[in-house]
Amino acid sequence: MSESEDKVGRALARFERVMTVIDEKEGPLALQAGRERRLKLERTGRALSKAAMIVLVISVLTIIVGLFMPIGMFGFLAAVGLAGALAMAIFFHDVLKDATAPTVPADLPNDAMVQRFGSYLYQNRRALPAPAQNVVDSISAELGTLRQTLARTDVHDPDAQEARRLMSVHLPGLIDRYANVPPAYRAEADAEGKTIDQRLVEGLTASRSALGDVSARLAKRDLDAFQTQGRFIESKYGSGGNA
Incomplete structure (x- = not known):
């Protein structure tokens, strides 16, 4: 590796570290961290009660x-x-029971x-690895919208079943299986030339x-329902409709 390439590599590494700090303080990761703190406080309060x-x-x-x-x-x-x-x-x-993979009852x-x-x-x-963390952070940033649409479904x-399978089985299974691969083997390329990372x-x-x-399809349902209701009200109570 040339000296210029080495400098570029170090500069990119510094940039990635800076962006990670920013995300942890202000980005979607900070929002999720705040939610985690609130959930932990709620669990602790219920457990103390x-x-x-x-x-x-x-x-x-x-x-008696x-x-x-x-x-x-x-x-x-x-007795004491x-x-x-x-x-x-x-x-x-009660405090620790939710700190595991999201294996959940069917009626949750x-x-x-x-x-x-x-x-x-x-x-x-x-x-x-860092590239995977970036994708995870982008998923976390979109969970608020997904939760809003799924809550009414x-x-x-x-x-909803498709989303639940992804969140409780497929995606956690991918992450858990990755964690089981020894780090020494993660850089090896498979038959298609791709590494585990x-x-x-x-x-x-x-x-x-x-x-x-899934989130877009559910949101479209709400949009279509709103437009249908709007057209109905306009046709019934608008200037050309019957009161």
Whole structure:
């Protein structure tokens, strides 16, 4: 590599680092980070409430039992220990349970599915190469529109089902399988001359396109419905219609 090519390479690397910092502070990544913080606070609040309820229930039961039979110091300590253990178990279970891949029940609302998928992308993006991170960030930036359109769509709608499969099975499966490939083998080209990193970017790009198509089809439904309603009102109540 010549000296000029080396300088260009270093300049591009610096530019990429600067753009990454900007995206993390102001771009779509920052928006997703904000959503993740809010979700974490909500999960923590719900977990604390449930843990406090467990402590309260066990405390009340201990008092009731103590009214009818002496429990002594050891009984009291046992009740305290049981309440603390159950409260901690419930707290950590509820806080950590959504930090996994978006494997979801069939009846989970569409907007909640999009939310879990966004969390999954955010939590796994740093393990991906830079070109793949860029595609993931572009997918994350479009999830707000997708969530808005899917929220009004039935879970069993064909377009909704396609989006849900992409978000819960196909795309997480692609990322998880990439993570299973040892780094030493990711630079090897396959029979078509493409590396694992290139295949990952292609798969993510195709997934982004598919999700965009679903979002566009759903948005067109809303647009068509609005136009139909508008034409009906104009024909019925307009200057040439009947009141």
